[in-house]
Amino acid sequence: MGLEVYLGTIGLGVLGAFLYFVLVKDKPYPHTFYLTFFLVSYVFAFENFCIYLYKSGYPNNNGYYNVFYVYIQSLVIYYFFHSLFEEKPIKSLLLGYVMFFLIWGAINSVLFQPIGKLPQTYSYIVGAGGIILCCVYYFYNLLRQNSYPSESLMGLPQFWIVAALLVFYSSGFIYFLFLGIPNLMEQSTMDIFGGINRTIASIMYVVIGFSHFSTVLFSTKNGRQLI
Secondary structure, three states: OOHHHHHHHHHHHHHHHHHHHHHEOOOOOHHHHHHHHHHHHHHHHHHHHHHHHHHOOOOOOHHHHHHHHHHHHHHHHHHHHHHHOOOHHHHHHHHHHHHHHHHHHHHHHHHOOOOOOOOOHHHHHHHHHHHHHHHHHHHHHHHHHOOOOOOOHHHOHHHHHHHHHHHHHHHHHHHHHHHOOOOOOOHHHHHHHHHHHHHHHHHHHHHHHHHHHHHHHOOOOOOOOEO
């Protein structure tokens, strides 16, 4: 997938969130919506910025990707899960993992992969691993407790968001794991995996951007209406 198509699909996700904001009067999950609206808009902005630097011949934009993508985006997603989970022990456990992620990021930046020079694959693996665990726990808890007995799963934007996150971060975890092991694969093979990972990322942002339309299309509750 080319960079222009990649940016276009992320922009489509932003458009989906904007249309939902404009068209839908009754927003049943406003906190989740505004958080995901911020996420896709934020990603669209920083990807445009980093690609602009790349096309302008900027020698090294790894530092920007490390800060904006590896850390800030991960923290936004962790905040999403912290808001989504209701059990206090799970919230505390999640906060503890976030602290571990940040401490490991600091250690990695000093000892192994300088944040302004190299892609921080080790930090990404830890961050992505935590997000995958959050996704798995969400689906486990959904099945175990039947948390939304009166609502169709297809009508839950959280269901679509977590499913998209699980698919992408599982792919990204494997990709960055291979990327972090020198000479494991030829560069051409890694480029193919990188393109596949970028395609999955673009699909994820589109799904997240349009996820809240599920409350209109699939919800079993009344009162969802468009202007």
